[in-house]
Amino acid sequence: MEYRKGCRIIIPLNGAKNISIIERDFLFLNMEQQSKDSNIKSTIEAVASLVKAVPVYEDALQPAAKQIGGALETITKAVNAALAPVKVLVWGYEQIERWLVETVTKKLSNTPAENISAPAPNVVVPAIEALRYMGQEEELRALYANLIAAAMDSDTKVEAHPAYVEILKNLSSEEAKLLQSFSLQAAYPAIDVKGLAGDGTYILYKRCYNHLNRILNAEKGKLLPTYIDNLVRLGILETPLGVELSDQMAYVPLEVDAELNDLLAMITDQGREVRFVRLTIRLTVFGAQFIRQVVRSK
Template structure:
């Protein structure tokens, strides 16, 4: 905003200092100045909803108080301890700008509750705060359904070219995001890749013995439409079948941040 105002002031100064061509230069400068002020106003309007989403300390305190009372209601009073600062402080800070996302604030609340129960406080690793900050609400929904010993089907769709070479058309395609009501299900592959990057799941280059588990993926409209494009180009395609599952680290994250401790 300061830069925009400085630019507008500079333009006004230039206009006043050029009396030689008042009919030519000044109107153009005035219009440019108006444009900058209009841009500043537009930027302000675009940013205004953000300020409403940033939680105040009182809002955070109220949410934490109510949420923790519910989550710790069945924990013996003698087991309730002060949370470790390395967990509580960054969690509270993150809630300032992520508290409006229900799935993420629930994870933060679970992490705090875990850190306040002396019997399981050691499970509340400080790194979990940073992991939650790197998740979307849709990814949080997906994480609730992925289990350690439950191997989930996933496929790649490749376009075959000359010889044995190929190019990947769709990578890490899954349909779990459609069954749980994700806001942006078309980003399912990106969600899986991010969760895998964070070490919460692992994608294995093996496939399920029962190939019928892949039928819904292979016959999904997204895959069928891409196959048609490949065939329309006179090329062949290949579908590779894989699995993914929760890692042991992902299980620790689940126990501390997702699982209901009550």
């Protein structure tokens, strides 16, 4: 795979009198390989080739084969129709370069020229490759741009960890929105809802209930437990046992939430006593660094 240098980054003056153009080496994947390297295009072409390879059967001689061939053609058309939108969603390297240079230039517009340097290849190259599939994901695109900008600033490039690219690849747009809330506040209250039986046994009815879903739409909010589990898996968040917020009043809105009324009534009808276990959803040390370098805009 080839690389090329010499991409010019033009930074707005913003009142500065002594800086107009900053030229720095920037690595970009060779755009001449764009069409050949596209896995999606190869997949679609492979399907088309498969159809062309199916022999044409004479109606009179091979009616059964004709029927099978017709069924295969119908399936192939359906596959092609399903894959067609992917062509639009996958960005080419020229498109990535245009967007990235413009975006990163804006993010570094207040950075001293002497602080701007070529980013580490093990950060920027995987990030650019991943951007091919993020053309329609505005929230995730912004995070990639933040990471590349951090990797080009001498004050922050040491903290631009290569692992951040892999984390971004495992995030949905909704999880990116959730992380924005943790850039404002490092910890949030949550509760487990349990039912205590007469013999002292517990049943967990709802785990880690919280109000972070209010920043998502109603449909995506149903997946909030999955999003939190994923962010915990990635080492960004944690819900340590026995750790509560110092502000105990922060749990009251959760415990009196009308959305829990039906659940609490069901627990009581089953002859169990409702118990709330107070929890904390918070950033890990690694997660706090990720927020600083990737989630917060420069």
